[in-house]
Structures are given as structure tokens and as C-alpha cells.
Amino acid sequence: MRQAQLLRQKVLYSLLAWTVGIAIFFPILWTILTSFKTELEAVANDPSFLFFDWTLENYKTILNESRYFSHFWNSIVISLGSSVVGLLIAIPAAWAMAFVPNKHTKDVLMWMLSTKMLPPVGVLIPIYLLFRDFDLLDTKLGLVIVMTLINLPIMIWMLYTYFREIPSEVLEAARMDGASIGSEIVHVLLPIALPGIASTLLLNIILAWNEAFWTLILTAAKAAPLTAFIASYSSPEGLFYAKLSAASTLAIAPILIIGWFSQKQLVRGLTFGAVK
Amino acid sequence: MGNITLKQVTKNFDGHEVIQPLDLSIENGEFVVFVGPSGCGKSTMLRMIAGLEDVSSGKIEIDGQDATETPPAKRGLAMVFQSYALYPHMSVRNNIAFPLKRTKMDAALIKDKVEKVAETLNLAAYLDRRPGQLSGGQRQRVAIGRAIVREPSAFLFDEPLSNLDAALRVNMRLEISQLHKDLKTTMIYVTHDQVEAMTMADKIVVFNAGNIEQVGSPMALYRHPVNKFVAGFIGSPKMNFIDIEETVEGQPVTCMGVRPEHLVLSDTAGTWKGKVGVLEHLGSDTFLHVDIPGVKLTVRADGNCPYEYGDEVYVSPIPNQVHYFDSIGNAVCNESIARTTASVSSISKTADS
Amino acid sequence: MATTSSRFLGRAMVSPAVVLLFIWMIVPLAMTIYYSFLNYNLLMPGMQEFIGWLNYEYFLTDPAFLESFYNTLLLVCGVLAITIIGGTAIAVLLDQAIVGRNIVRILVLAPFFVMPTVSALVWKNMFMNPVNGLFAHLFTFFGFEAYDFLSQAPLASIILIVSWQWLPFAALILLTAIQSLDQEQLEAAELDGAGPMARFFLIVVPHLSRAITAVILIETIFLLSVFAEILVTTNGGPGYASTNITYLIYSQSLLDFDVGAGSAGGIIAVILANIVAIFLMRMIGKNLEK
Secondary structure (H helix, E strand, O other): OHHHHHHHHHHHHHHHHHHHHHHHHHHHHHHHHHOOOOHHHHOOOOOOOOOOOOOOHHHHHHHHOHHHHHHHHHHHHHHHHHHHHHHHHHHHHHHHHHHOOOOOHHHHHHHHHHHHHOOHHHHHHHHHHHHHHOOOOOOHHHHHHHHHHHHHHHHHHHHHHHHHOOOHHHHHHHHHOOOOHHHHHHHHHHHHHHHHHHHHHHHHHHHHHHOOOHHHHHOOOOOOOHHHHHHHHHOHHHOOHHHHHHHHHHHHHHHHHHHHHOHHHHHHHHOOOOOO | OOOEEEEEEEEEEOOEEEEEEEEEEEOOOOEEEEEOOOOOOHHHHHHHHHOOEOOOEEEEEEOOEEOOOOOHHHOOEEEEOOOOOOOOOOOHHHHHHHHHHOOOOOHHHHHHHHHHHHHHOOOHHHOOOOHHHOOHHHHHHHHHHHHHOOOOOEEEEEOOOOOOOHHHHHHHHHHHHHHHHHHOOEEEEEEOOHHHHHHHOOEEEEEEOOEEEEEEOHHHHHHOOOEHHHHHHOOOOOOEEEEEEEEEOOEEEEEEEEOHHHEEEEOOOOOEEEEEEEEEEOOOEEEEEEEEOOEEEEEEEEOOOOOOOOOEEEEEEOHHHEEEEOOOOEEEOOOOHHHHHHHHHHHHHHHHO | OEOHHHHHHHHHHHHHHHHHHHHHHHHHHHHHHHHHOEEOEOOOOOOOEEOOOHHHHHHHHOHHHHHHHHHHHHHHHHHHHHHHHHHHHHHHHHOOOOOOHHHHHHHHHHHHHOOHHHHHHHHHHHHOOOOOOHHHHHHHHOOOOOOOHHHHOHHHHHHHHHHHHHHHHHHHHHHHHHHOOOHHHHHHHHHOOOOHHHHHHHHHHHHHHHHHHHHHHHHHHHHOOOOHHHHHHOOOOOOOOOOOHHHHHHHHHHHOOEHHHHHHHHHHHHHHHHHHHHHHHHHHHHHHHO
């Protein structure tokens, strides 16, 4: 009897969970479906769910338009560039704070976190004016700098929580075995912390790819990543649902894939280790 | 060579003195055990010898050279850590080869040396495994192999057996002792386990609260502890302490110590009369916990001990095996039979009344 | 691991990060404070003069400030309520033995990875558009009047969009927290006679309280700065009906070019965010002690 009851419970919960899951996913699903419709079908009065003439026309149009590629490329350069530069700064810092802590370490960590709490509008004007004066407006370099700095605290924190789980005895053993600090980090720390470093990299690619304050404010046409490019569809003349859907699908696909890979580490990174 | 000399070495953490000025000399080839309760400074001392911690003042000499400022890698010492500290991402082979690779040694020579070490430690079959695929004892051997392969002038062991289960611990204890006999290299071994200290050491250094309490051979410490702390720390089960008010050889004593193995039981007569409490049968021995007025005594009897819970017995110390301590815990001469008997009889009166 | 040389090296390795973040935070913040006391308009260069607290007075007494402050509050609280309650429900549901749990989790998580401009545009055009949106089709199908979400209920629509983006975050973190609950605790409670409701409120909820606090604080930090969703959908309108403080400062500084008032607003936003940040930092700081 109890087994039958458990089974019924499982079926019920499964149905409920799937309903909720599909409902939440639906806008994305609908976007993906619409991207395969013709513009006419996309705005049809009785929208069809699956039974329409599937077409790749929208993707062809988008991809033939060189503009899309250049924005896609901007997104890649900005997110990957800022994540790699960030790692290069964050790894030594996290190493030092995890393995050679001093009495200021905790304060420094908290202070770094506090920079993340600073609302961007608080520094909007100076950054805008400085960028204007240094000719950084609408450049990829400028955005790489900004993305690196806004995500640096998260990177350091994430790496710090990963490094702290590595027993310091292993590093001490390397030091006893004649390793210099450099080879201690390269041959021992980095390989052991590789999973943590990889997920830090992934999370920061996601955050930088999706960042939509500075990318919208500091770029125009030349250096605009996909966030800013897609935003340009908001003007009435850009109202082509199918093409918008195709552009959106292409813009979110890489991050959906990366995101699914790093979902476990996401929690730790986004809560600064408060929830593991 | 592996002479290590500590001269007036101290360590401060945030103004708190964890090692008070300390002198010690370790001869080449000696097996020295640092023993003491946790937090006594023994591990800190070992890490200072290794170079993983700074000394706050004083000097560390290795083979007559001042090594106080030498970085750990240049001291020619090898260390085996409590957690083994193996490199989890490397095979056993690469773990053992790691220190050699840092010296830019010829690859063929490294391979040779690693395989030789693996042979002596029975690790040859596991060379291509990762540490995660090994048992605790095997990991311990890899850690030792990584230390041996460098042919250091001294080995430092930081509680290396405390992560192993009891049976394996006894085995590894023997293996390390055997290794010392074979290599004849200086070894400094930190433990909180006095059994390890007693069974392995040529020389035991007893630490307590940042101080060295006593240095000596295991039997010297067992027979002639200089104070109550060492007397209580060395030997298992613990020495019995009985508060007394007495004068021994013209000095006032406040405490008498007798080891469980130096107490004899009798049905008919003895120094103290008491009741048998819990009995622990170990097969070869029996430990009896006897309640006498005012104090509980642990008594070691042989395996066929006839007593049972609740029996009445008489307990007496073997006359020349009694230790006396003064009010600050220092030992007062414990050689004379005559004085011992005299004072024991006087205690028995106080205990009876 | 603490010798003089390694300590020195430690400082050397931390310093690039510290120096960069210092420059990034302190220098612009000081400039913002400085500008906030100036009469400074980008359209009138060279006319900067010190005017004391006038910018603050102007910004705080502007009716738009009150309205946008109120909107910010509504937006933050609305999204928090939806995501915490919905997130807890989803987390509890996904913690059950269900068929294809991993796939459902992926479906639920997906919106979090969608860039804000995409989600805002998709919702605006394909769902909320009064002519071609899916909602409009649904409404007419059931015989109702099509509803223009973004002009008739702009703030509520934005709350809906932002909630959709943050619901996965709350659900994922709460699910992680639920899964870290010691099953033996629940079994012990069951043996002690606690029913399912008692177990949920007496054991699961207290266990979750820490994660819920984390979600509230972290979301608040991000929600105070919601920008792209407003820019893309309503441009803050109609009037100021969907303007939050972030958007108000943006429009004053970069659309009206009033650097002084925008800076004063920026400082006010910093102060508001700090009130939340203090609680968040205290909580994360406590976590460091362990």
C-alpha cells in the first residue's frame, strides 16, 4: 500500500515540477521557436506552436549581416578578456589571502566585497567623463577594464573560498621539497585548484557577457557587445520578431550552455561562499 | 650529517610567547621525539626547524651552520606531514620525483631513484596510481618515500601516524623504526602519543606550555621523571598521585607518585585497604581501579587476576619505586628504600583514620 | 606558513588587486562627491561653481525623486517577495523524488543566464505587446480586451520581468541549502512525532533562514541597480511611472547632462545601497570566522 502511495506521490510531484519547469522555461522556448518562423508567422493572430514552416532564413539574415558578427566578437573579447585578466590579478591575491593571511586579510576581503556593493550610478559620471577624456568610450579595451574591475571582487572571493579548502600542508610540502613560490603555485596550487579556477572563469564569463549597465552606457556602435546590440531592437523600426528571436537565441545560447555546466559552482560564487 | 642545535630559540604570536627560550642539541643519527599535549609548542618547534615558521629570537644551527634565515628548501631537511600532504593531482611516481625534479636532476637518474625508493617501501606496484586511489598506510609510505628520495640530512615527522587506525599505526611505527636503523639519518618526530615516544625514540623531549620539561632516553624519563608533569605524561596507564604531607630527606613533599605496575595486591595485608571498582582485562594484563579512601588507584595485575568488582583488597607500593614531588611539582630524590617504607606506613595511618 | 619572506610576498601579491580596486572605487566616488557640490552641466562647460548642498536639495525635493524612490522600493520588495516565495516552493518541489529532476532544474535555472536586454525585449514584444504579444492573443482567445501591460501597468510588468530573471537564482540557492540539510535531523524529528508541516516549519525553514537572508541581501544589491530592463521596455515612463533611482540618475546625468544633480543622486543611491550592504557584509563576515 505504502509503495502505491509513494508512487502516486512521485507521479504527482513530477507532473507539478515539470509544469513549473516548462512554464518558467517557456519564454526561452518560445523565442527559440519563433526564431525558426517567418516574420509573418511570428506575428500571426493564432500563433502556431510546432506546426509552421520551419525556416533558417532569420539566422541566415542575421549572420550575413556583418554587424552581428562584430557584436558577437565584441562580447567574446570583453567577457573572455576581462575574465582572463581578472584571473591573473585574482589568483595571486587569493593565494596570498588564503595561505599567508595576516591580521588585515579579513578587512581587505570585506573591503573588496564592499566595492561590489557600490551601485554603479554612484560612479557613473566620473567614469563616463574619465572614459571620454581618455578616449575609452566605445572601445573594447575600456569595457575590458570595467568588467575586470567590477568582477574582480567576486573572482577573488570565489578563488579564496576554493583555495581555503586546500590544506596548506600540501603547499608547505612543496616548499620543503625545494619548490620556489612560483613553482609552488604553478605545479601544486593551480593543478589542485583547477576545478575552482575553471568555475570562477566560467561564472565571470557569464556575468560579463550579460552585464547590461556599463555596456549600454559606455558603448555606441563600434565596441557594443550583444547586450547593447540587442537593446537597439527596442526601437519601433527594429520590430521584426523572428529576427529578434534569432539574434536573441544566438546571444543567449553560449551562456545557457556554459551556465548549465557551472550551475553547482554558481551558488558559491554568487553568495560569496555564504551558501555552499 | 644531521646535527641540529637550537640556541635560545623563542616564538611569539601576536605578543604571546608560545615558545620560551629553549636550548636543545640533536646529534647526527639520533631519533628524537618531541612529545607533549596539544598546544605545547612541539609542532611549532618542528616547523621552525623546517623553516616554515620564523623564529622570533635565537638561533638554529644545522651541521654547525647558522640556518636561522635559510629558506626551507635550502635546509636539506625532509618533512612528513600529518595529512601526508601528497600532491593529489600527481601519480605516486611524480609525487616521489617532485623534490628531485626541483633540483634539475637528470630524468633517467630520477627514474632510477624513484624506483629504488618505491621498491624499499613496497610501492612498486602503485607507482602509476594517484594518492586518492591508495589506502591510508600506502599514502603514508608515499609521503615517506618522497622524503627519503632526497637523501636529506634529517627527517622531520609531524604526527605522521595520527590519521591511521590503531593496527596500522603499530605497523608503521615498526617500519619507521626499521627505516631509522637502515638509514641511520637524524629523525625528529613530533607526537602527542607517549607510546610512540617510548617505543621509537633514542631521546625524548617532553614539551609543556612552550617549555622543555625534560630531555632524556625513554627509560631515563620513565625511571627518573624530573617533575610531576613528566611523571604523569610518560607511562601508561598514568602514574597514580596521592596527596601527602611529609618530609623526605629534609625537604617537604606534597605528593607521592606510584606507577600502576608498582602496586601489589593482597587479600590480607597492605598499605591501603580499598574496594575493587571497574576491571579492564587486556588478556596479558588486568587493570584494576581500586577505591581507597580519598583517592582512586589504578593497579596493574597479571592476566589471571582473581579479583572481581566489589572485592576488598589491600594495595601496597613496591618500596623503591615511589616518586615524591614538592609543592611546585618538582621531583624529590626517590632512591632510598628506607625512607619510602617509613613514609608509606605513616600515610597508611592517615588513610585509615 | 608564516615567515617574513612569505608574508612580504603575500603583501606583494595582494597589492595589485587592492590598488586597482582602490582606484576604481575611491577615485570616482571622490569625484562624484566633488561634482555633487558643483553647478556643473555638460552643455555649459567652464561654468562650474560651488553651490553647496543645492544639488541635494534639488534632487531630494524633485517630485520625480519621491516617485522613483517609491518605485525602487516597490520593485525591490515585489521581486523579493515573488522570488523568495516562488523560489522556496520550487526548491522544496525539486527536492522531492521526481522523474528527470536534473532536466527540470536546468529548465528552471535557464532564465538566469539570459541577458537582461534579451529578456526585457522578449517579454516586451512577444508576450506583453498589446497587438502581437502572446498574452494579447490569449486574452482575445478567452474573449477579453487586449491589455497594454507596459503602458497601463509599467512597474508591475517590469517587476514580472525582473522576477522571472531572479526566480532561478533564489530557487537554486534555496535548493542547495535544502539539500545540505542533514536527513538524520528530519528522521529524528519524525521519530519525535513531528508531522510534515511541523517538520517543514520547525526544521526546514530555520535551516533555510540563512540562505534566504543571503538571497534577500544579494538580490537587493542587484535590484537597486535595475537599469537595462527599464531602458529597453519603458524608458522609465509613462511619466516617471516606471523610473527607479538608478534610471533617474542616468537620465539626469546623461540625458539632461546635469552632472551636479546626477552626482548628488549617485551619492544618495550609494547611501541607500550601503544600508543594505552593511547587513550583507556582516553576515558574510560572520561566515569568515569559521
